[in-house]
Amino acid sequence: MNEDRLKSAASAFLESIGDDPNREGLKDTPDRFATACKKLYSGYAMKPEDVLTVFDDEKYDEMIVVKDIEFYSMCEHHIIPFFGKAHIGYIPDGKIIGLSKIPRMVEIFSRRLQNQERLTSQIAASLNDLLKPKGVGVILEAKHLCMMARGVEKQNSVVTTSSVTGIFKSNMNTRSEFLRHIER
Ligand SMILES: [Zn+2]
Known part of the structure; x- marks a missing residue:
């Protein structure tokens, strides 16, 4: 990430909207913006295989569900x-990962410019690739400030997206078990 360019971009932005980058409240804003970007876009520097420890030879073969994982992402259309x-x-097939690594996976893909559909399928695809499980199900529920703040229709609505693989796709019972876990 190029910190200097982030700072000058922020100053240019402040000027472009008609504000004064030199006034008291804004004078440290480019610095703060660059610092915030390091967190908001930290996903670009991370790869799932780097943070996910996979345990082999596990006998557990029931569904593992982690729900209500909070995430923050940036809409690529409006920033x-x-x-x-x-x-x-997911339902493992010999490989599992530490439970705390699942939110980490969400973090890797959400801390980038994204759209919700792609974010959902990237999470599902990389869990699928890393664990080769019997199947994966991912559901995302999100509010989009670009819709809410700009006052476009569906202002306060929640957008839901899902991506399923393997047995979550082919087996109706598996899919409904997953949904029951989430609704609980
Ligand atoms: Zn948007």
Whole structure:
């Protein structure tokens, strides 16, 4: 990430909207903006295989569900946040990962410019690739500030997206079990 360019971009932006980058309240804003970007876009520097420890030879073969994982992402169309909750389930096939690593996976893909659909399928695809499970289910519920703040229709609505693989796709019972876990 190029910190100097982030700072000058922020100053240029402040001027472009008609404000004065030198006034008291704004004089440290480019610095703060650059610092915030390090967190907001930290996902670009992370790869799922780097943070996910996979345990082999596990006998557990029931569904594992982690729900209500808070996430914050940035809409790639407006560079404005969208945020909400992710619910993730999978049925292992010999490999599992530490439970705390699942929110980490969400973090890796959400801390970038994104759209909700792609974010959902990237999480599902990388869990699928890393664990080769019997199946994965990912559901994201999010509010988009670009819709809410600009006053476009569906202002306060929650956008839901899902991505399923393997048995979550082919087996109706598995899919409904996943949904029951989430609704609980
Ligand atoms: Zn948007």
